[in-house]
Amino acid sequence: MKIEVSDIPALARGCAVLGTGGGGDVRTGSLAAIRAIQAYGEVPLVQLADLPEDALVVPLSGIGAPTVSHEMIHGEDEPRRIAEEIERIFGRPPAAVMSSEIGGANGVAPVAWAAQLGLPLLDADGMGRAFPEVQMVSMYVAGLPADLVIMSDVAGNVVTIRPVDGLWSERLARAVCVAAGSHALMADYVLTAGRARGAVIEGTVTRALALGRATEGTSEPLRALQRELGASRLVTGKLTDVERRTSGGFVRGTATIEGAGDDRGRTLTLELQNENLVAVENGRVRAMVPDLITVVDTETAVAVQTEGLRYGQRVTVLAWPCDPLWRTAKGLETxxxxxxxxxLDYLPIEELEGEPRG
Incomplete structure (x- = not known):
């Protein structure tokens, strides 16, 4: 399969849903992907089994505050500089690009980066969603050493970090990110295809495409999306309060939704750190990380990123189970x-909500 220009809208919609509010605005990633495909050609989508054991896989993502990414957009030089640094370190070029997180712009933009580098895109990622911190990837949970991080910014700087573990990779990469204006391109956990087996979440690009296509050509996009996700509907209503602040390379805050229609009289509050982390109604937790919580437009079922939340929007909050990897002891610790x-002690959405609500 090759990713074509016509695939980008569906991919973007699916990545926005999986972003749980974070990962960056898919509009900028979509424009970059379309432009790159037009300039360099369609991008092959490959499976891990298609790659030789020693093939180098490069997980790429933007790191920083999503609010900054609107104005500080990645250029073509950043992925090229990272690829050159990888070849200098390993003595051979990368064989495939992988999204570090399939959520948000970080799920769409790798199509552009792969096209620019003339590489295929791996049908996998390191989260199955979006998370705000560098160590919050499946490779860390699987026990792989976080011994190399390469970052490049719009000014042309390239920084290679050799952290002692995943927690230090977050601290050091975040400091570099803040120095770069709270936005940079990052390759972390550069690994061979052999080491990636069992350490990445496979099939997530295909999953994002399926989610995006689920709402096409239907008069009930919200119901279609909820069905495709197997999600619980936490509330439908209006955004009545949004509080956000950007600090330390993150967007933090809260959003409040007052119920409408059948949900009138109910109030749901979301806790944010780039992504939607916890949903609380009248002191009762309705859903919590690492399960996925996404805000979508009630009429169109298009996901609303945390930086796009505005007073008065009519929205629905959906929640559904995360990949089983995140429910392991190491996954929950991470x-x-x-x-x-x-x-809070983690409780799965299935226990908190019972059967998905319509």
């Missing part, structure tokens, strides 16, 4: 509610 500072 990206469960306590990893974000919440005094």
């Amino acid at each position: 990206a469960g509610p306590q990893a974000f500072g919440y005094d």
Whole structure:
């Protein structure tokens, strides 16, 4: 399969849903992907089994505050500089690009980066969603050493970091990101295809495409998306309060949705750190990270990123189960509610909500 220009709208819609509010605005990633395909050609989508054991896979993502990415857009030189640094270090060029996180612009933009580098895109990622911190990837949970991070910014700087572990990779990469204006391109966990087996979440590009296509040509896009996700509907209503601040390379804040129609009288609050992390209604937790919580436009089922939340929007909040990897002890230690500072013991969305609500 090759990713064509006609695939980008569906891919973007699916990545926005999987972004759970973060990962960057898909509009900029979509424009970059379309332009790159037009300039360099369609991008082959390959499976991990298609690659030789020693083929170098490069997980790429933007790092920083999503609000900054609107104005500080990646150029073509950044992925090229990272690829050159990889070849200098390993003595051979990369064989494939992989999205570090399939959510948001970080799920769409790798199509552009792959096209610019003349490489295929791997049908996999390191999260199955979006997370805000560098160590919050499946490779870290699988126990792979985070011994190389390469970053490039719009000014032309290239920084190679040799962290001692995943937590230090976050600290050091975040410091470089803040120095670069809270936005940079990053390759982390550069690994061979052999080491990637069992350490990445496969099939996520295909999954994003399926989610995007689920809402095409239907008079009930919200119901179609909820069905495709197997999601619970937490509330439908109006955004009545949004509080956001950008600090330390993150967007943090809260959003409040007051129920309408059948949900009138209910109020749901979302806790944000780039992504939607916890949903609370009247002191009761309705869903929590690492399960996925996404805000979508009630009429169109188009996902709304955290930086796009505005007073008065009519929205629906959906939640559904994460990849099983995140429910392991190491997965919850890495990206469960306590990893974000919440005094909560993780409970799966299935236990909190029972059967998905219509």
